[in-house]
Amino acid sequence: MGYKQYTEAAPGAPAVTVLVCAWNELENLTELLPLLDAQDYPEFEVLVLDDRSSDGTHDFLKKHVFDWEYVRFIRIDTEHKHITPKKYALSVGMKHARYPIALMTDADCRPTGTNWITSMVAQLSDGKDIVLGFSPYIRKAGLLNWFIRCETFYTAVQYLSFARTGWPYMGVGRNLMYRTSLFFATKGFYTHKGVVGGDDDLFMNQAATPENTAINLDPNSFMYSVPKTSWNSWFVQKKRHLSVGKLYKARYKFLLGLLSGSHVGVWVVGLACLVYGIYSQDLLFLQILGGAFVLRWLVQAIVLGSINKRLDRTVEVYSFLFMDLAFFVYYLFMGFMLLIRRKAKVQWR
Structure with a gap:
């Protein structure tokens, strides 16, 4: 469109x-x-x-x-x-x-x-x-x-x-x-x-x-x-943004949680399978696992690449793979930080 x-x-x-x-x-x-x-x-x-x-x-x-x-x-x-x-x-x-x-x-x-x-x-x-x-x-x-x-x-x-x-x-x-x-x-x-x-x-x-x-x-x-x-000023900003998410309507909290949870889940399962494949020395299993992730990144490149063009190429296309991994780490880190700092004061800046 x-x-x-x-x-x-x-x-x-x-x-x-x-x-x-x-x-x-x-x-x-x-x-x-x-x-x-x-x-x-x-x-x-x-x-x-x-x-x-x-x-x-x-x-x-x-x-x-x-x-x-x-x-x-x-x-x-x-x-x-x-x-x-x-x-x-x-x-x-x-x-x-x-x-x-x-x-x-x-x-x-x-x-x-x-x-x-x-x-x-x-x-x-x-x-x-x-x-x-x-x-x-x-x-x-x-x-x-x-x-x-x-x-x-x-x-x-x-x-x-x-x-x-x-x-x-x-x-x-x-x-x-x-x-x-x-x-x-x-x-x-x-x-x-x-x-x-x-x-x-x-x-x-x-x-x-x-x-x-x-x-x-x-x-x-x-x-x-x-x-x-x-990084500190960015973290203060993100903590403020994420702290209001708990007040979203229930259906949006569920859908957004499903998005981030599935992102983390794919990587957790993928890494667990990688460890198992290396430990068992199952080459076919590792090839299937690699193919699944290559397919994931290919779909991301096509879908996100098209949207990226519409949004003034905000992100370099070649970095989509690294972005996928970065968000896995980001979701884990922010989830952990929000849990241990639940009562920390949130500021406008």
């Missing part, structure tokens, strides 16, 4: 409020805001939610806000015990949004061009209230960057495929659009207001349906994100 590139807003396209939460994001905002202000769309605003920043963000915004045509900001000075900071900031943004369509991104993101808003809004036709976008990470050297891109790609394969088949369960807040009326009709983040994270996936878990959700694979809609550069 092909995609259509949207480079011009349709007549009567609705006005859009772009919401950007920023907590000590001065360096990123200096790069992002000019790119958002330059979007080629008839009517929109960029609303920066300066959440208690202490790095000069507030002074920067006050000084430069008039340099841009579409940017304005709100300063948030307080924290509230009943709701986590980012969800409070987004809720404030929703209440102060001038327009009926909210498009979310983060300060460390960069649009691919000037048609990001146009492409996302184009998917709102046919009564859709939600558009799930794709947000890959910028490619850099190193093992961490490679794995971040692999994990982002595989997550996108899951949530975009589920949504296409009528089972939308999450989106990513770096590139997510929905109507403000939907936000208020579902009481926003009320059911998970005290949970750190989940402003995207938990909200989608409660608000997304097969009828109201669309996905966007148009390259003009991709929103690239600056990746973490240390």
Whole structure:
């Protein structure tokens, strides 16, 4: 199924409020805001939610806000015990949004061009209230960057495929659009207001349906994100993401658990069979085992390779085999870490 590139807003396209939460994001905002202000769309605003920043963000915004045509900001000075900071900031943004369509991104993101808003809004036709976008990470050297891109790609394969088949369960807040009326009709983040994270996936878990959700694979809609550069910062981020999974609807927890469990199971059985084959010196058994894994990797190369092309070649095709092994190790490691650190405090950053 092909995609259509949207480079011009349709007549009567609705006005859009772009919401950007920023907590000590001065360096990123200096790069992002000019790119958002330059979007080629008839009517929109960029609303920066300066959440208690202490790095000069507030002074920067006050000084430069008039340099841009579409940017304005709100300063948030307080924290509230009943709701986590980012969800409070987004809720404030929703209440102060001038327009009926909210498009979310983060300060460390960069649009691919000037048609990001146009492409996302184009998917709102046919009564859709939600558009799930794709947000890959910028490619850099190193093992961490490679794995971040692999994990982002595989997550996108899951949530975009589920949504296409009528089972939308999450989106990513770096590139997510929905109507403000939907936000208020579902009481926003009320059911998970005290949970750190989940402003995207938990909200989608409660608000997304097969009828109201669309996905966007148009390259003009991709929103690239600056990746973490240390394993520790990446782990903090992943721990936050995974901690909200237990609050998903039961059917999604089951299906996602089945996916990761089958991945681990294949490798556990495969390695056990390898040990048995070597120990028993059964050459035929080892050949059958090798053939089964070669077939597995061939199917992966065909299916994931096709999707990878649609997603701007996020992952190098030749690394699919290594990605398969890396996810086996990843699932084991994260499962173990979540078990031994169940009571550790989860942070926005």
